[in-house]
Amino acid sequence: MASIPVCVPGECEAAGCDPVVCTGAGMPSNDRFFERSTEAIPGGVNSSIRAFKSVGGRPYIVARAEGAHVYDVEGTEYIDLVQSYGAVILGHAHPAITAAVQSAATGGTSYGAPTPREMKLAEAIGERVPSCEQVRFMNSGTEATSTAVRLARGYTGRDRVVIFHGNFHGATDALLAAGGSGVATLGLPGTAGVPAGAVAETMVVRYNQVPELDESVACVIVEPVAANMGVVAPAPGFLAGLRAECDRVGAVLIFDEVITGFRLGEGGAQAKYDVTPDLTTFGKVIGGGLPIGAVGGRRELMETLSPLGPVFHAGTLSGNPLATAAGLAALDHLDGDVYIELMARARHLAALLRDACAAAGFPAHFPVVGTLLGMVCGDVPAVVDFDGAKRTDEAAYGRFFHAMLAEGVAMAPGAYEAIFVGLAHTDAVIDEIADRAHRAATAAAASA
Numbered sequence: 327m328a329s330i331p332v333c334v335p336g337e338c339e340a341a342g343c344d345p346v347v348c349t350g351a352g353m354p355s356n357d358r359f360f361e362r363s364t365e366a367i368p369g370g371v372n373s374s375i376r377a378f379k380s381v382g383g384r385p386y387i388v389a390r391a392e393g394a395h396v397y398d399v400e401g402t403e404y405i406d407l408v409q410s411y412g413a414v415i416l417g418h419a420h421p422a423i424t425a426a427v428q429s430a431a432t433g434g435t436s437y438g439a440p441t442p443r444e445m446k447l448a449e450a451i452g453e454r455v456p457s458c459e460q461v462r463f464m465n466s467g468t469e470a471t472s473t474a475v476r477l478a479r480g481y482t483g484r485d486r487v488v489i490f491h492g493n494f495h496g497a498t499d500a501l502l503a504a505g506g507s508g509v510a511t512l513g514l515p516g517t518a519g520v521p522a523g524a525v526a527e528t529m530v531v532r533y534n535q536v537p538e539l540d541e542s543v544a545c546v547i548v549e550p551v552a553a554n555m556g557v558v559a560p561a562p563g564f565l566a567g568l569r570a571e572c573d574r575v576g577a578v579l580i581f582d583e584v585i586t587g588f589r590l591g592e593g594g595a596q597a598k599y600d601v602t603p604d605l606t607t608f609g610k611v612i613g614g615g616l617p618i619g620a621v622g623g624r625r626e627l628m629e630t631l632s633p634l635g636p637v638f639h640a641g642t643l644s645g646n647p648l649a650t651a652a653g654l655a656a657l658d659h660l661d662g663d664v665y666i667e668l669m670a671r672a673r674h675l676a677a678l679l680r681d682a683c684a685a686a687g688f689p690a691h692f693p694v695v696g697t698l699l700g701m702v703c704g705d706v707p708a709v710v711d712f713d714g715a716k717r718t719d720e721a722a723y724g725r726f727f728h729a730m731l732a733e734g735v736a737m738a739p740g741a742y743e744a745i746f747v748g749l750a751h752t753d754a755v756i757d758e759i760a761d762r763a764h765r766a767a768t769a770a771a772a773s774a
């Protein structure tokens with residue numbers, strides 16, 4: 327699959343020249359591509375983590391991918407544990423997804439009118455996640471969480487939003503609030519460009535502790551398994567406690583299942599923990615690797631959205647034919663047995679990585695929650711909240727990350743991301759990862 331890219335100035339027509347990586351001016355190189363990208367694109371990336379800022383160094387530039395592997399523009403092959411941050415659970419360029427997208431594309435890529443596929447995908451989600459009596463599609467997880475919050479505010483007529491420190495809900499102003507250590511804080515912007523007013527009604531509280539709410543609260547939005555501060559399980563009773571507290575004050579409970587939806591199981595985290603939210607946000611897996619987001623919930627709540635209700639929502643590309651075709655193909659391949667297999671693989675890889683790091687004298691642990699796997703570097707206690715997650719030895723992660731990359735294994739370039747195991751990570755691939763991890767951990771321990 328990894329063709330050797332050839333690009334000789336003036337000889338671009340030469341047999342073997344790969345148009346994807348063709349620069350028109352010499353052999354493609356990661357560094358040269360990245361440099362050129364930084365001229366055209368701020369920081370050379372379209373999502374900030376991709377720039378390698380937290381691990382140092384420069385990103386590899388991906389030319390193509392297949393199954394468990396990605397190939398950079400220089401033709402180097404990596405076993406990929408990023409998997410588009412979980413979006414491509416079937417593996418890259420899965421034939422069923424490729425065929426679905428190709429066939430959809432020949433019928434047009436966007437119409438600005440309702441389509442059969444969006445209806446079928448909404449039904450497919452509703453069948454598997456019973457709390458989603460109705461589903462509305464948009465183009466990203468960010469759009470899903472911002473729509474869900476607007477819906478909750480419009481439905482309740484209240485303004486306050488409660489979020490958990492260390493949870494991530496995409497790049498939407500009201501949810502980009504800074505959390506203080508331990509104390510509940512209100513109205514501190516989490517990034518430049520978010521006015522205090524946008525987060526004035528956003529309360530940030532500690533993960534895994536049920537906050538006491540009052541009747542000013544429109545909604546509580548939570549990652550039912552936190553997967554953006556490492557992988558952190560909900561403490562026993564936490565999700566049920568949120569459900570009860572929301573019920574007590576009439577607030578809407580939103581589960582952000584952008585990662586956990588169709589990854590932890592067909593029914594997501596809400597099935598695994600048997601707690602039913604009012605609204606659920608989806609993204610990642612439900613688009614089969616194409617841009618998508620969705621909000622699902624009870625009919626009566628969902629019908630608060632326009633055109634039936636007063637809460638506006640719209641999107642030129644929402645319910646996109648390619649994304650819904652890919653999503654339907656993905657869900658078609660994801661039944662209960664698949665998740666049993668993925669859980670076994672996540673546990674197996676965690677055990678092998680634990681052994682590899684222990685043998686190399688590189689302190690790290692590998693929490694597993696269902697099919698989700700995390701890595702925590704350093705001699706730190708099990709993580710239950712963001713203060714705990716921050717004890718992670720980020721520098722050690724950076725060393726391990728680069729040592730793995732040198733061994734041909736691509737992990738996420740950040741110490742707080744999950745390790746995404748998918749259907750393409752067969753036993754043979756997992757064994758190979760473990761071998762390389764042993765060498766990488768040895769190198770990372772030696773360079774400490």
Ligand SMILES: *Cc1c(COP(=O)(O)O)cnc(C)c1O
Pocket residue numbers: 411465466467468469471494495496497549554582583584585609610618619
């Ligand atoms: C990735 C993610 C989002 C944002 O989704 P995008 O498609 O990147 O906008 C929201 N919530 C959670 C939990 C996520 O992991």
